Amino acid sequence: MADSDDPKSLTIASRQQPASADRVPCKECPLIHCRGLSAPDEGQRAWIEAFKSSEARYVRGEQVLRQGVRATRLFTVLEGVLIRYRLLEDGRRQIVNFLFPGDLVGLQAAFEAELTHSVEAMTDVRLCVFPRDRFFDLAVSHPKLSFDLTWMAAREEAALEDHLVSLGQRNAQERLAYLAVFLVQRGAATGVSREGTLRLTVTQSQIADMLGLSLVHTNRSLQALRRLKLVDWTLSTISVHDMEAARSFAQMDGDPYIPRPYI
Amino acid sequence: MADSDDPKSLTIASRQQPASADRVPCKECPLIHCRGLSAPDEGQRAWIEAFKSSEARYVRGEQVLRQGVRATRLFTVLEGVLIRYRLLEDGRRQIVNFLFPGDLVGLQAAFEAELTHSVEAMTDVRLCVFPRDRFFDLAVSHPKLSFDLTWMAAREEAALEDHLVSLGQRNAQERLAYLAVFLVQRGAATGVSREGTLRLTVTQSQIADMLGLSLVHTNRSLQALRRLKLVDWTLSTISVHDMEAARSFAQMDGDPYIPRPYI
DNA sequence: TCGGCGCGATGTCAAATGACACTGCCCGGT
């Protein structure tokens, strides 16, 4: 079920991450070009630049944050995709959400609480690092950023609400269609994918752990969707031929496009 | 499935809610006495008082917010319990969360987005009303409150994460035990329930719609839990005899007590 | 006093989903 406990990924995950010397200045932030993300203005960007302490890189499979610890750093995704998941004591794993460029990683750390989930890189990633202890300064000195932060938290909450509806009300095929559409659109909005297709390595085991299905049933349902020509999801590629058909198959409503602020 | 479309509740729900003349001054806010809630200080309370525009009352079954509209007001729960749910086009309903005193209702409204869920009163409730358009002032003029707001959003997100794990990884009985423990503890923290028992009218149909189970299966699983002497859940009362046993049965970890700020 | 209604409970059967054991394929290391 949880495939994160194989020896290799553990040893990789536990080595300390050196702060990379080179860092992108915020005024040249590559995320500016993402439709789907609304960039902060000049003043805010200066503030963010000062707040940002460094950059970090992780390779696919590495753990960025570990459930149960009190983290001292927050991150923001500059490049790549990650997952956020929780482990139960008996080894069951629930993947809670995927993280794309612009997303905030580890907001819980800001409130000196223990993390309730782990975060793992799905691709090689670059993250912006922010110190937790200066977090409160943010709200004081730049209200608009603080507002954006609340916005981001609310947005993430809405995403979880969507997933919750999926797990609670949709059957296996609908869930798969929903997740495929969700990921492809997230990818499109953050510059990771072309229209209708997302190149991202996701194993069926990970899909199963996200959707609350068994591995075998996930496999069979994926095949069914492939036969229906709705979603073609392979190890390295998710492609949705007819977005509207897939959306209606999965009973998705609401507007897919709401530009999000980021930090 | 969705029982909210019976004619009676609809007519009740659609009448306009007169702003009640009498309102509790924030300095006498009854929530001060809730362990489980950390009260704002004097200065903050003054600011909240100025921000608060009125109070509203709803009776059990009334709709407070409706999915798909752009609300102009935010609420805070002063007294009572509500549910937040989403309807799918074919009538399936997913209850997303329960709202207890101190909780924020309709944060999405702050970002001029369409609401993705409806909110309905489970008991007679009293709400504090805040205008949406003065919301941004909050962040500017009182950073600590803005910080608390982010905190609350993050807390709600964590709760949804818990529910997501439940729907994704737990079987019917575990989900029921989890939900019972969750509700009783939420009730205890907000002064609604005595230790181990919560008096709150929840139909099995509502439980089913929260946990993604069929009505019949919910019924049978509840009976099973009753036979196991873990949870006794009737229409009007939830009682958990042995909290620790129930928590471990449902594979719940983490600290149940984190005092939350409120507004 | 009668009927309607909301809610819980049950019996029976069907469908969805899971568990387990096994195969084939690809790929990288030696």
Added chain:
DNA sequence: ACCGGGCAGTGTCATTTGACATCGCGCCGA
């Protein structure tokens, strides 16, 4: 060339969960 590991796919059978029909009970209003 061989081995081992990760991953998708399959066959078979068990378990969980859902669908549908029905009953009992308490409540309330005509």
